[in-house]
Amino acid sequence: MSFTPPPPFTTRPQLRGTFGMVAATHTTAAAVAQAVLERGGNAFDAVCAGGFTLHIAEPHLNGPGGDLVGLFQVAGADEPTVLMGQGPAPAAATIDHFRAEGLDLVPGAGALAAAIPGAVDAWLILLRDHGTWELSDVLSYAIGYARDGHPLLPQAAATIDRVADLFRENWPTSADLWLVDGAAPAAGALHRNPAYAAVLERLVAAGDGAASRAERIQAARREWSTGFVARAASAFAAVPHRHSTGGDHAGVIDEADFSGFEAGYERPLRARFRGRTVFKAGGWTQGPALLAALRILDPLEDALLDPATPAGAHTIIETLKLVLADRDAHFGDGAQVEWLLTDSATDARRRELGDAASAQWRPATAPDGSAWQPPLRRPDGTVVPGTGEPTVAKSGETRGDTCQIDVVDRWGNIVAVTPSGGWLQSSPTIPELGFCLGTRLQVSWLDPASPSALAPGRRPRTTLSPTLIHDGDTTIALGTPGGDQQDQWQLPVIVRMLAGGYSAQEAIDAPTLHTTAMVDSFWPRSWTPAGAVVEDRIGADVVDELRSRGHDVVLAGEWALGRLCAVGRDRATGAVWAAANPRGMQSYAAGR
Known part of the structure; x- marks a missing residue:
């Protein structure tokens, strides 16, 4: 395996x-x-x-x-x-x-x-x-x-x-x-x-x-x-x-x-991953970033997808940096982001994955030649977004x-x-x-050039991002809190389920990670170049290898990242299932 x-x-x-x-x-x-x-x-x-x-x-x-x-x-x-x-x-x-x-x-x-x-x-x-x-x-x-x-x-x-x-x-x-x-x-x-x-x-x-x-x-x-x-x-x-x-x-x-x-x-956007179809809301959410990440990862060898290994953790973090840069450069109410899911766009992004951690903000260039540049504000001190509930900023x-x-x-x-x-x-x-x-x-940005600029009647680009998956005869619905981490925490769970053979509960329980090398969607909107946050359970070998590749790794604790919930149904048999996150001791599944 x-x-x-x-x-x-x-x-x-x-x-x-x-x-x-x-x-x-x-x-x-x-x-x-x-x-x-x-x-x-x-x-x-x-x-x-x-x-x-x-x-x-x-x-x-x-x-x-x-x-x-x-x-x-x-x-x-x-x-x-x-x-x-x-x-x-x-x-x-x-x-x-x-x-x-x-x-x-x-x-x-x-x-x-x-x-x-x-x-x-x-x-x-x-x-x-x-x-x-x-x-x-x-x-x-x-x-x-x-x-x-x-x-x-x-x-x-x-x-x-x-x-x-x-x-x-x-x-x-x-x-x-x-x-x-x-x-x-x-x-x-x-x-x-x-x-x-x-x-x-x-x-x-x-x-x-x-x-x-x-x-x-x-x-x-x-x-x-x-x-x-x-x-x-x-x-x-x-x-x-x-x-x-x-x-x-x-x-x-x-x-x-x-x-x-x-x-x-509205109609959802979609992408294929390992023979399944994954559905998300449009470019007024961050959802298409998850679709783009799955498209980038889809043809890679399984060894490069496993977040419990140094190579897999590195590949997932670097992929997330790319798609989140695209989110900030191109997503917003009314934005047409389907081009980011095309073969040409995802093939080009995949070629940008390297062996070392990138400390650069690297969005793709749109077909019209545009790529908005947000201000890259470094945090004042150590800020680890999403590791607490609720998150408390340095201020x-x-x-x-x-x-x-x-x-x-x-x-x-x-x-x-x-x-x-x-x-x-x-x-x-x-x-x-x-x-x-x-x-x-x-x-929303106070810059009219931004695709998510503040404007009357325009929806702010939300981080809210549930997922629905057609997995052969199975339909799966899932999601998590976490702001900028919502799709980041869903990605390892989906990869483990659809490529690694994990059950939903096994995938939710498994140690996870995310990057902070993206522009924070929330005030005061900081950016941490090469930042990576991992649960301690991921293992010292993974942490050491990530650091050797140039990732600025912060250990979040044994059980700190992600609050996923999921349900599913086998359409052929009518069997149903549910799984819930143990972190925080408040999420539960129920059913019979």
Whole structure:
């Protein structure tokens, strides 16, 4: 066998059955989604119920003011569909306005960085079009946890503690919601959010008297985008408040921005790898970078693909550097990136792989001769993005992360959704709503030449990047939190599964790695030439060889990188399976 064998045991079993499976980054969301399946709901009912529950269970990693990207395949359909829940920049979010505020980057916290929230509308249209349950039933779980309380994760309590001074001194509405007698709550303490429970109840009540289930959901969508949510959020954001830059600014989002946005569906991009088809969302996400990486790696010998060997780890890191440089030079809303997946483009990139670590930022040149150059800012001190949860930058600002939920049902529906944004530390809590706005605009550049430049109505290029794979008779849905590391952490798992013969649980458990030699998508947007982060379990021989090749290796710990979840279904037999990440002790799979 050319790949390093998987471990003789895994941290948990890969669940197998015939009824339905769920994998999520929080056990409560997994339990809720499985409960919906047990009560006769389909995968779309289940993922929506679990998705709203994540607002309560992982409030430091996502919220109603955030966004999401999904990939799903309806039973009997020939190919997947992208669920687009990424809102664009508000009408007044112009480069000139930000420059006039004295900014050279979009801040990492504060309502000035808010895109139009897209997650709630995306959940609602998915439920309307493909679910079977009433909205009241789907939301009952989240309403109950918000009203009656849910235990705070240790990571959530730690996040609140890190930003407690900010809350007390500058964001009093956040202090009112998240602090207890002025102090951070203890891990495991029950946290209640009655304001958010009331928001969800008002969305349900908006449909009272409507003639059909679809019309009741449509009424909830209207209430969200044109009713009390839009009014309260835009009025509150307009009051100047502290941002991550240390200055006070007013947000620019208004009621017209809310009413002008609708989530929707798109066709995915695809690439072949070892006889399978891998699907991702388009160039307004970072997803095509994973497709390009798989295309580069596809014809190589197995010995060069195994991330547990020095040669394989080096090849994967160098491949990631190339495709992430292409991401930053060419990806953005409306960008046509399919040329990066052509034979000529991937053959040329493959020839750039060398035996030594590159410390250069090397994007491909587009057919029109263009390749935008971002500023390459070296970090101030040692910053290891993605190794903690949540990530804490050197500046002391606490940055959020992301969630994941995947569901497959007995009828053959399958869905992977990556919700994010609107973290409790994003911006001040809107007291009437019990949540805050997101900060996705921080991935936009204040340079009009950039393909991901800030512009009204343009979606910021999101890092959210779920995956769907057709593996012969098997359909696989997977994803992970991690910002810039999302596709980086998925790549070794996919390679181990499709080329190395690992089960999903074996591949998720195996030690992994990523590069920091790319431009960070988030404020303050640093770049670490030749940077590589690896889990200690990868082995001293791999670490030593990487360093001898010129990689600037940082050891992240034994179990530190990746939070993957995955589900799958064999279309011939109807058998289903699920796997979940052990790192962080909060992701779980459920099913039978």
